[in-house]
Amino acid sequence: MPAGGGLCLGRVRATWAPKGSTRAHWAAVRPLELKYDAVVVGGGHNGLVAAAYLQKSGVNTVVLERRHVIGGAAVTEEIVPGFKFSRASYLLSLLRPQIYKDLELKKHGLKIYFRDPYSFTPMLGEGIGGTLPRSLLMGGGMAETQRQIAQFSQRDAKVYPDYEKFMNCLVSAIDPLLDTSPVDIGAMKRGSLIQRLRSIRTLQPLLQAGLKLGTQLPQYYEILTAPVSKILDHWFESEPLKSTLATDALIGAMLSPHTPGSGYVLLHHVMGELEGKKGAWGYVEGGMSGVSHAIARAAASHGAEIFTEKPVTRVLVDNNRKVQGVLLQDGTEVKSKLVLSNASPHTTFMKLTPEDQLPEDFIKRISQFNIKSPVTKINVAVDRLPNFLAIPNTTDNKPLPHHQCSCHLNCENMQLLHKAFEDANEGRPSDRPMIELCIPSSLDPTLAPPGCHVLSIFVQYTPYILVNDRKWDEQEKNNYADTVFDWIEKYAPGFKASVIGRDILTPPDLERIFGLPEGNIFHGSMSLDQLYFARPVPGYSNYRSPVNGLYLCGSGAHPGGGVMGASGRNAALVALEDLKYL
Known part of the structure; x- marks a missing residue:
């Protein structure tokens, strides 16, 4: 281990094949039946929420997940032996309080590590003459946040509470x-x-x-x-404050x-809340599967059945444009009165639903639903904490307050963010990408061996298709990850030497593994033309579809993305109301 390293026990080599999960106690104990009241396509968190509400209301419900694990993008996987990663989504805040209460998620095992402070933006290119570079550390109370902001602008420090009050009123x-x-x-x-x-x-x-x-x-x-x-x-x-926000x-x-x-x-x-704490964000113990498993346990406690490795290939629809159930990849037909799809609008209506059962204008609008994504997710196992120039580590290598934060790198000013966007808009991965780096193991010791840590690195901007129609191959992926790591190294020298293994997920990887269209974490852009009345398309923003009994319950429906659960709950309530008339 390099000098000054941590005390990571049992250093291991990287491996690229995620392990399968052991059978969880939420899993169905009976074989799949051929008829249910409701089928939920996809075991992402929204699908599980929908199933819980349906089953709680007495509707016999089954969840069919194509992967070997439930959770969709809210999942924990062991990519490097001994290291557990929230492989896609990695923070919790937006989960709706009503769902938390109704499904008794704390009782079903959900445990959260709250972050305070929550945001760390170190400056690059400062610290000449032996002085430390400045950084913006937000959290720890309003007075401390104002003290941090005052390093860059006394005026901004004074007005920041008014900004918070203004935004909270809108929220x-x-x-x-x-x-x-x-x-x-x-x-x-x-x-x-x-x-x-x-x-x-x-x-x-x-x-x-x-x-x-x-x-x-x-x-x-x-x-x-x-x-x-x-x-x-x-x-x-002040640019550091503006760009961080x-x-x-x-x-x-x-x-x-x-x-x-x-x-x-x-x-x-900024709409988030955890256990009554407005604006709080936290890490889930054991990674983001902790959320999904708690919801699944709630659903199973009421009698819902949940199956993995059951890919759905078709929604069954009769000639009267009424849903009949689903067809599985192995040829099994599962009949039902209701089908709720946790898949994206593109997948639900352009791959699973018979085209001749959908209006031509509806298909056209779904095909035009903007799914552009800028995201690459990199999961990293390291043998010690990053040692930022702005706030050096202590000799015992214990986590400091800034290690629990979202660390914003290459975010010193707005122009850097705009330039990173322009690169990707031209089909090139950003030369100086916007990086959000989180270290959940700084608070949750269950994720990594002693002395070691897991890092979630969320990087923008990355085009789905590279310039000149080049595809993302292993060399392109590793070149981009190397660029990201080079920038982290500038802020935290020694970072690259600490890396044990990494898992690089470009937009095509996020699409292939998690079913996120073009890697879009929201199932579709959260632009104004694709919100509320118009999500996913005007005239069908209320979870219903042109097929009677087929509902959209994922992030492509109102209110959109994030580990929120609102789409699943709202869709289930609409379906329950309709069931009275089916």
């Missing part, structure tokens, strides 16, 4: 919309009298949000429609900070 108004079905414009036009009356009720949350915002509605409208750069320029002058608007989105509408994505990421 409190919009938050109830996440737990309700969007206004059903389609049902108002084409439904029966009963359906039209029911759809009018969906106007109430929208009207209440408008009333709550009151006279400040024009200012809040700007938040929803403007570029995040314009919003932050209005409030602040802007990362929440850009994460997972093929957007520049100067793109109109990027302000909403910022809002989407």
Whole structure:
């Protein structure tokens, strides 16, 4: 081990094949039956939430997952022996409080390690003459956050509490919309009298949000429609603060900070809450499978059955455009009155549903649903903590407060973020990528051997197809990962020497493994033209589809992506209401 290293016991070589999971106590103990009241396609967290609510209401429900593990993108896998990675999603905050309560997730084993402080942005190119580079460490209370901001701007430090108050007011108004079905414009036009009356009720949350915002509605409208750069320029002058806040608007989105509408994505990421703590983000013990398994246990406790390695290849539809069940890859037909798809809109309607059962205009709109993704996820096993120049490690190599944060690298100013976007927009991986680095093992000791750590590195921007139609092969992937590691090395010398193994997931990998279209973590862009009334398409924003009994319950439906569970819960409630009339 290099001098100054940690005390990682049992250093191991990298391996690239994830291990299979042992049989969990949520798994079905009986063989798959051939008839259920409801089939949920896909065992991602939204599908599991939907199954839990359906089964809790007495609807006999089965979940069919194509992979060997449940959880979709909220999954833990052992890529390097002895190291457990949240392989795709890696933080928890957006999970809806009602779901947490209704499904008793704490009772079913969900344990969270809260982060405070939560954000660390070190400066590069400072520290000349023996002084340490500056860094922006946010959290630890408002007074401490203001002290950190004051390093860069006294004015910004003073105004920051007003900014927080302004954003929280908007969040409190919009938050109830996440737990309700969007206004059903389609049902108002084409439904029966009963359906039209029911759809009018969906106007109430929208009207209440408008009333709550009151006279400040024009200012809040700007938040929803403007570029995040314009919003932050209005409030602040210091680039490190603005660019750090802007990362929440850009994460997972093929957007520049100067793109109109990027302000909403910022809002989407400040809506979080954990165990009653507003704005809190945390690591799940054992990795993100801890969330999925807790939801699965809740569903199973009510009688839902959950199967892995059961890929669905077709939704069965009769000539009256009514769902009949699903067809599995092995030829098994599973009949049901309801089918809820946790797959993306593209997969659900362009691969699984018979094309002749869908209106031509609907298919066209789904094909135009924007799924561009900028994300590469790199999971890394290391034998010691990164040693940042801005805040050096102690001699005992114990985690310091900044190690529990989201570490924002190459985020010193807005221009860096915009340039990284421009690179990918031209078909090239960013030369100086935006990097969010998290070290969940700094709080959760179950993830790595003693002295070792796991790193989740979320990198932007990465095009799905490279310039000149080049594909992502192993050389391209490793070249890009090397670029990312070179930049981390600049901030934390010695990082590259600490690496034991790595797992590189470019957009095509995220699509292949997790079913994320073009690697999009939200199943589709969270742009204004693809939200609320129009998610996934106008006229079908209420989880229903042109096929009677087929519902969309994943992130491609309202309110969108993140480990939130709202799409699954809302879709289940809509399906339960419809079941009365089927």
